[in-house]
Amino acid sequence: MARRAVKTAEKTTTAEQPDKEQLLAFYRSMLLIRRFEERAGQLYGMGLIGGFCHLYIGQEAVAVGMQSVKGPKDQVITGYRDHGHMLAAGMSPRSVMAELTGRFPGASHGKGGSMHMFSAEAGFYGGHGIVGAQVSLGTGLAMANRYRDDGAVAFVYFGDGAANQGQVYESFNMAELWSLPVVYVIENNQYAMGTSVERSSSETHLYRRGSSFNIPGEEVDGMDVSAVRRAGVKAAEHARGGNGPYLLEMKTYRYRGHSMSDPGKYRTREEIDAVRKTRDPIEHLQERLEGQGWLDEATARAIDNEVKSVVAEAAEFARTAPEPEPKELFTDVYVEADA
């Protein structure tokens, strides 16, 4: 197989500009994730959600922009910071929130919780708590696509911290070697818990991490949903066209702590505030929409109200839905024989 040069930053094509409808849909979708996560944080504080809960606030443009590229048979897999991905994939806010509260109507019947949710219907393969595991699993999804030759692409998300795990590179090698249809999306939010990329990575330009395997990589402004989509279209075309994997490094940022119990001493308030003020993906898009004359204040408020009521309804559902029956403790350990 011919060697390919590693692509560097910028040079994303303007093959297609999202139109008004699409941008408004992105806006709503990102807002839904933001409000959902704020509410999840609140429910956690009230003790209704337990364990680990990793919020997606700040990173909304990545899931929303990439999801818009996904075809009906394509698959998605990610780590434990998964709420935003599930909402973007079309899973219902009710089922996600009810899983967070550990109730029976939750996506995993209350057995998985925040970090472990799945939707066969939405092509969402989890929700994984072990850092890096999803990269090999996602490469396996792509292997199945290649095996069946069904034109589907696997979208595999992982963090800047996960990008240091060995199995990531073992997977990269096989993905390129066998030309598997996979798009690797590194959500570089600059920190893995309290460790910045600079303190953990000898090569901090993570889009170059595929270079010794001949996987093309590209850096993308992950706070700009249109840029994310553009890069996604290109990467998916590459993978779908039988050219093997493609690597996107999304430069993004998480506003909240790593999980709920993060004292956050490894960065300054000013750093967070500066990103919120200058790069917020939702405000950024709102300004753009307003600039184009595609969104006025009343419409923005109406969207916000609609989203808030969806979230409030989901929260109320999740608060009052029943817990699993005690017998559920023993179900789903093995596949029951189809009688």
Next chain:
Amino acid sequence: MTTDVMMPALSPTMEEGTLAKWLVKVGDAVKSGDVIAEIETDKATMEVEAVDEGVVESLLVPEGAEGVKVNTPIARLSGEGTAAAPATPPQAAAASTPDVQEKKAESAPPPAPAATKPAVAPQALPEGDTDIPADAKRVKITVRDALRDAMAEEMRRDPGVFLMGEEVAQYQGAYKVSRGLLEEFGDRRVIDTPITEHAFAGLGVGAAMAGLKPIVEFMTFNFAMQAMDQIINSAAKSHYMSGGQIRCPVVFRGPNGAAARVAAQHSQDYAPWYGSVPGLKVVAPYDAADAKGLLKAAIRDPNPVVFLEHEMLYGHEFEIPEVEDWLVPIGRAKVRRAGSSVTIVAYSRMVAVALEAAEALAGEGIEAEVIDLRTIRPLDHETVVKSVMKTNRLVTVEEGWAPMGVGAEVAARVVEHAFDYLDAPPLRVSQADTPLPYAANLEALSLPSAPRVVEAAKAVCYR
């Protein structure tokens, strides 16, 4: 319309905290994301962000207040009631008012027993315990600090000892066990690694082969599964395979077992996994004195030691003898409570469950002898056998699964060495034979609890 801001739970195990500082005052306008207060827990100081928007109407808890229970109102906001109010259904908007809170208290799942049990008071030591000198002065210390002190003392004593792992240095440990070590020993000896368990465990084994004494921290033992090959194939076997030439004096340590509500992939007891491997020593202490004394012994041990801690015990205070160079020998169990009716064998956090059960049993005239294994390999079955010869009955308690587990091993040894003394088949209390579920009610059903131990003890006593 007003909204109360509640004292938030900032971690899976937090029940109360100190309101260290208010960063807003009455009359300030806040919006979602603004930092309004600083809260201190036993682990750290954290910032509290507003979720709702509004104007601060009153601060209900003064700055500096300690022991503020999770979910008590700490401030009241008056909503500017523009966008949010009309669209928010009434129940949800009221979710933070006291009356709905009461309803929540009824309908909310009972918290897992693990999260709410108070520290079990240190037991009076039975006669004949030689571990703690009778005249030793005792001080109170948490398990977390005992572990830290053990590492610090050994690092002072031996320049070859160093600590590596994820978040151990600048962050002071994901569970704050290495607090202060970076400051004292510098970044040559307290080393933050990338998230690369398989390789840094290998580096630890390699450095040990070269004569250093690494302490490799796993953020939790769940992540050590990435590294299991190096622990078992490299660390445990190299001495044997080299005909005694190579040594691997490495300590692998970190929290093991179930915390609270962190679900299947983050809640496993690895004692039986490592306990089955020759070449490894495996330690799982319960109280602070053992945590410190055994960790110091593990660091000095010329063999690879897997040191299993428990997150739910980190914050518990115990008395510890104030003696210089406190060491507890690896390989010796401890009788935590003397009794003649039934022997209950446990380790790590399950010792607390066993002691609680023993108290309840005493109320019904059953005197249980509680044995804390402390070391899983080599297993001190002599102490257990001696006890069973007296009580004629055995119950084992472990947080993990029963099949092929520690209880199975203990029972087998008792059957081998004291078959004729048994008046009833041994019983094992363990986690249900399923992955650990997230839902609060199922989690509580799954994990061993004092009532289940009481039930088992009564069964072997035919009561």
